[in-house]
Amino acid sequence: MHTVEPLEERVDRDIVSEFEGIPSSIVSDVTGNVGFAMDSGIKPIYEGAEMAGSAVTVKAAPGDNLIIHKAITMAKPGDVLVIDANGYLETGHLGELMCASCKAQGLAGIVIDGAIRDRRDIEEMEFPVYARGVHPQGPLKQDPGSINVTVSCGDVSIKPGDIVVGDDEGVTAVPADSAERVLEDSKEKLTAESDLRERAEAGEYLFEISGYNELYEEMDVVGPEDSVQ
Structure with missing residues (x-):
């Protein structure tokens, strides 16, 4: 079953913005070091990447990016696309052009459990992207997917609206209902x-x-x- 829903509730933007610059390791520590830090396969595609934002979650068919294009049109400034592509590494699910669109719309970044392409171009535009791998092959646009459902990314369960914090060391999630406590x-x-x-x-x-x-x-x-x- 495929579901596409808007993200109706977000953590207050002022709270989310305060996570910017807080190390992912610190967030991992205060959330208990278990279940919130994405596995080591989810890496920044360039050094110095940092982000914090509310998760717009995407469940994409491996090798297909039609639903990712749709998700970009639904995301708001400050959001992070968190994409579950089932860890598929033989296709670049997104690249320079999609990231340019995300940056123009004010998105805070992208996390994908799958592969991307155009790494150098994305680095040059300084748009934060975290991925499991890189591959030059382009994606299909023929399979449906879901937006704003619970997904698994980096072996962490992410709900729509959860906060994701990323830096050079990786990505850590913060449940939306614990955001203020975790920040403090x-x-x-x-x-x-x-x-x-x-x-x-x-x-x-x-x-x-x-x-x-x-x-x-x-x-x-x-x-x-x-x-x-």
Whole structure:
């Protein structure tokens, strides 16, 4: 069954914009490190890419991009297209022209569990794209798909309106209904890590600051005392 629905509810744009510049690793930490960070196969197609936006989700037939074209017409400024192409890598599902259109419409980026093409041109226009691979072959336009349904991208379940945060390390998702809490927790963790960095640079061991030495002592370790940093 194929479903095409508008994205009726988005997290407030002011909240979404505050995720810009927050590392995906920090977001992963405060969401529990399980189930929200896309797998390592989903990579930025160029260094320095960063994005944060509300997910317009797309379920595309592998090797076909007709539904992706339709999704672009439905997305709003600040949105990110999150495309489930079933990890298919033998076709570039989108390229320079589609990304130029997305950039002109104010979209924040694209994440696709599948392949893209025209990597160099997309890098030159500085439009954030995260993909599983790159392939020169062009796509078909003959199969229907779905828009704004729950999809799987990078082995993470993404619902329409969830926030996706991307940088050089990958992409992490934030459930829409947890956005404000995750944002606040992320800010607090950034502050805490800044303090830890200062203490580490002053010569203290993270092993001791964070109490890992106590955890280590509780383990059944046989042998001379280790020097762990």
